[in-house]
Amino acid sequence: xxxxxxxxxxxxxxxxxxxxxxxxxxxxxxxxxxxxxxxxxxxxxxxxxxxxxxxxxxxxxxxxxxxxxxxxxxxxxxxxxxxxxxxxxxxxxxxxxxxxxxxxxxxxxxxxxxxxxxxxxxxxxxxxxxxxxxxxxxxxxxxxxxxxxxxxxxxxxxxxxxxxxxxxxxxxxxxxxxxxxxxxxxxxxxxxxxxxxxxxxxxxxxxxxxxxxxxxxxxxxxxxxxxxxxxxxxxxxxxxxxxxxxxxxxxxxxxxxxxxxxxxxxxxxxxxxxxxxxxxxxxxxxxxxxxxxxxxxxxxxxxxxxxxxxxxxxxxxxxxxxxxxxxxxxxxxxxxxxxxxxx
Amino acid sequence: xxxxxxxxxxxxxxxxxxxxxxxxxxxxxxxxxxxxxxxxxxxxxxxxxxxxxxxxxxxxxxxxxxxxxxxxxxxxxxxxxxxxxxxxxxxxxxxxxxxxxxxxxxxxxxxxxxxxxxxxxxxxxxxxxxxxxxxxxxxxxxxxxxxxxxxxxxxxxxxxxxxxxxxxxxxxxxxxxxxxxxxxxxxxxxxxxxxxxxxxxxxxxxxxxxxxxxxxxxxxxxxxxxxxxxxxxxxxxxxxxxxxxxxxx
Ligand code: SF4
Ligand code: SF4
Numbered sequence: 001x002x003x004x005x006x007x008x009x010x011x012x013x014x015x016x017x018x019x020x021x022x023x024x025x026x027x028x029x030x031x032x033x034x035x036x037x038x039x040x041x042x043x044x045x046x047x048x049x050x051x052x053x054x055x056x057x058x059x060x061x062x063x064x065x066x067x068x069x070x071x072x073x074x075x076x077x078x079x080x081x082x083x084x085x086x087x088x089x090x091x092x093x094x095x096x097x098x099x100x101x102x103x104x105x106x107x108x109x110x111x112x113x114x115x116x117x118x119x120x121x122x123x124x125x126x127x128x129x130x131x132x133x134x135x136x137x138x139x140x141x142x143x144x145x146x147x148x149x150x151x152x153x154x155x156x157x158x159x160x161x162x163x164x165x166x167x168x169x170x171x172x173x174x175x176x177x178x179x180x181x182x183x184x185x186x187x188x189x190x191x192x193x194x195x196x197x198x199x200x201x202x203x204x205x206x207x208x209x210x211x212x213x214x215x216x217x218x219x220x221x222x223x224x225x226x227x228x229x230x231x232x233x234x235x236x237x238x239x240x241x242x243x244x245x246x247x248x249x250x251x252x253x254x255x256x257x258x259x260x261x262x263x264x265x266x267x268x269x270x271x272x273x274x275x276x277x278x279x280x281x282x283x284x285x286x287x288x289x290x291x292x293x294x295x296x297x298x299x300x301x302x303x304x305x306x307x308x309x310x311x312x313x314x315x316x317x318x319x320x321x322x323x324x325x326x327x328x329x330x331x332x333x334x335x336x337x338x339x340x341x342x343x
Numbered sequence: 344x345x346x347x348x349x350x351x352x353x354x355x356x357x358x359x360x361x362x363x364x365x366x367x368x369x370x371x372x373x374x375x376x377x378x379x380x381x382x383x384x385x386x387x388x389x390x391x392x393x394x395x396x397x398x399x400x401x402x403x404x405x406x407x408x409x410x411x412x413x414x415x416x417x418x419x420x421x422x423x424x425x426x427x428x429x430x431x432x433x434x435x436x437x438x439x440x441x442x443x444x445x446x447x448x449x450x451x452x453x454x455x456x457x458x459x460x461x462x463x464x465x466x467x468x469x470x471x472x473x474x475x476x477x478x479x480x481x482x483x484x485x486x487x488x489x490x491x492x493x494x495x496x497x498x499x500x501x502x503x504x505x506x507x508x509x510x511x512x513x514x515x516x517x518x519x520x521x522x523x524x525x526x527x528x529x530x531x532x533x534x535x536x537x538x539x540x541x542x543x544x545x546x547x548x549x550x551x552x553x554x555x556x557x558x559x560x561x562x563x564x565x566x567x568x569x570x571x572x573x574x575x576x577x578x579x580x581x582x583x584x585x586x587x588x589x590x591x592x
Contacts, residue, residue: 038365042377306365307358322351 012105016094024245026294028056031301038305066234071134074231078132083232083239085125090243090250093119097253098172100263100285102278111172112164115254116157119209122247123149126218126228129240133231141227144312145211145218151319152208152215155201158327162198162334163187163258176262183266187259194334199259201323201330203296206251208315210244212300214307215315252296256289260296263289387472392457394471397446397488401467403433404441408459408468416452417459420445422499434465443489444496450476451484 029044033051036043048054070079093115095105108114123146130142164170166187167178179186188199208215219227229240256262263285265271270288272280310318378385387393404421421441424430430439460468478484491499 034369036377037369037375040368040371040375042375042379045377045379302362302365302369303358306361321347 012095013091016091016105019099020090020094020242020246020249023249024242025056025060027245027248027297027301028059028241029053030298031304032056034298034301035305038302060238063234063238068234068236069231071231073134075132075134078128079231080236082125082129082132083236083243085128086122086243087239087246089118089121089125090246092121093250094246094253096172097250098176098257098262099289100282101173103263103282103286104173107171107173110170112160112175112254112258113170115172116153116160119247119250120149120153122243129232130228133228135231137224137226138228138230141218141220141224141230144220145228147312148208148211148215148217148315148319151316152205152323155205155319155323155327156209158324158331159198159202159205160254160258161331162191162195165331165334165338166190166195172257172262176257176264179261180264181268183261186261186264191334191337194330194337195259197326198330198334199255201327202259203255203299205319205323206255207300207303208319210247210251212248213304214310216304216309217312217315220309248297248300249293252293252300253289255296256292260292261288384473387474389472390470391472391474392455392470393474394450394476395448395453395459395486396469396471397448398467398469399443399446399488399490400431400439401434401465402443402446403435403437403439403465403467404443405464407462407464411458411462413456413458414452414454416449418445418447418449419443422503434467442491442499444491444499446488447485448488449485451481 029052032055033043035041044052044055046052046055047058070076096108096111096115098104098107126145126149127142130138130140130145133139163175167175169175169178175187183189188196207213211218217227218224219229224230229237232240265284265288270284272284404419406419406421409415409417409419421443424440424442430442433439457470460470463469476484489496
């Protein structure tokens with residue numbers, strides 16, 4: 001490993017961190033505005049002039065200045081470590097997300113596999129936070145989070161298997177590249193309706209994966225106060241928050257990359273070919289990727305302010321009795337389809 | 344099995360219905376219920392329970408409010424009007440008899456309990472908008488409701504002091520007269536007692552009687568003076584004066 005490699009790696013991580021910070025700031029603002037408008041309210045209106053756009057920035061600055069409180073009875077090393085694990089797992093997953101033809105941290109040949117594996121590390125961080133807080137609500141939240149994330153990994157993995165089987169590669173760029181040339185070539189529309197079902201199952205299960213309503217049991221404001229991060233304050237809390245919103249974009253990004261054409265435009269004339277201008281090609285690709293991801297982010301937020309929270313048993317019912325059989329049947333049918341059409 | 348798929352269908356369809364409803368609210372662009380408070384302020388009812396206000400012309404200066412206040416912050420002072428002075432009628436229908444020269448409330452101490460408003464018989468003390476009690480300095484929290492101008496207040500105070508002195512003099516004179524009468528009575532009794540053993544003289548009782556008559560004539564005269572026209576500086580009758588309190592509180 002040369003110095004140049006190290007420099008590139010650092011620049012890559014810094015870029016990812018900058019991107020997820022911006023995404024989190026925008027997403028928190030839109031979350032507030034969307035929730036407000038769905039409730040016929042206005043949301044933040046003052047900070048920054050235009051519809052309170054700077055409210056989240058002000059909140060971040062405030063959080064940075066806050067005292068870092070560590071409870072006396074907490075398991076201090078674990079307590080301090082947990083937010084870093086959650087955030088670094090998130091950043092590490094972003095490394096394989098294809099923002100453009102060349103805008104990707106590293107195009108691993110097992111990219112999607114790596115992503116699923118590394119984002120599971122977050123469970124450890126959340127469980128750690130819940131355990132180390134030495135608070136029963138935090139522990140409940142951590143346990144629920146662990147159980148639901150581990151359960152929902154299975155339908156997620158099975159639904160991700162559909163595009164992988166169709167394309168025949170685990171590399172993110174290969175998966176995106178197979179969807180070029182207009183929206184009818186996108187992953188969702190291949191092998192109708194099975195890839196579509198896989199996409200829906202993935203999207204719903206990913207809500208559970210990132211602890212969003214209607215699967216926000218680990219936080220459960222009304223019962224667990226704030227779940228696993230109830231004891232956190234200041235910057236450590238901000239890290240959890242950042243990780244949560246970055247994860248929302250991450251799962252949306254995976255859905256975009258595998259099912260919604262990645263950085264390809266809905267129509268090929270909206271793209272700039274790599275031969276004419278590489279930089280512009282990547283920027284336009286980035287634009288399409290980010291805007292598709294944002295649309296999915298809005299849908300996540302829209303769902304959050306529509307649906308009430310599920311009970312734990314209902315959550316498990318949805319996972320094990322509905323998503324799982326559907327995914328299995330899906331995998332079977334699609335693999336049969338592929339085998340039959342290829343031979 | 345059919346139930347299973349029905350459940351799924353129910354779940355999916357109700358989620359879609361819910362999303363449709365929230366979507367309608369999201370993009371309805373109807374006026375939000377939020378009121379951007381400092382920029383737009385709701386029109387309040389006239390007697391919103393927000394701030395105390397006293398209408399000086401309608402206040403009877405009965406001191407009920409000052410007594411009711413649990414934190415003793417109503418600082419008021421009144422001066423009895425002259426007998427012939429017409430201050431108009433109170434809302435209760437009775438004539439107003441007191442000048443309100445001072446009615447200060449320190450709102451920084453007020454607990455907004457409303458006890459003072461409840462006891463006010465004339466309803467001159469009442470709640471009123473605006474709702475914002477905030478000020479930039481403590482001094483601004485100190486509100487005055489008396490409407491009499493300062494020079495007039497000075498005149499009234501001087502007049503009141505003069506009246507008091509006069510009354511005190513008169514009281515002293517009355518006392519002296521009473522004492523004199525007593526002395527005369529005692530003297531008469533003594534004389535009578537002395538005269539008894541001797542022959543019953545008609546002169547001594549006569550003289551005593553005339554003395555008593557004079558003294559009796561003096562007492563009603565003292566209380567009658569205020570009713571007499573053309574004597575503006577005459578003091579009040581002592582019976583209907585609750586006067587020490589207004590000055591004190
Ligand atoms: S509202 Fe209560 S505290 Fe305020 S002046 Fe009236 S009696 Fe006193
Ligand atoms: S109770 Fe009413 S009438 Fe009496 S002194 Fe107070 S404000 Fe005036």
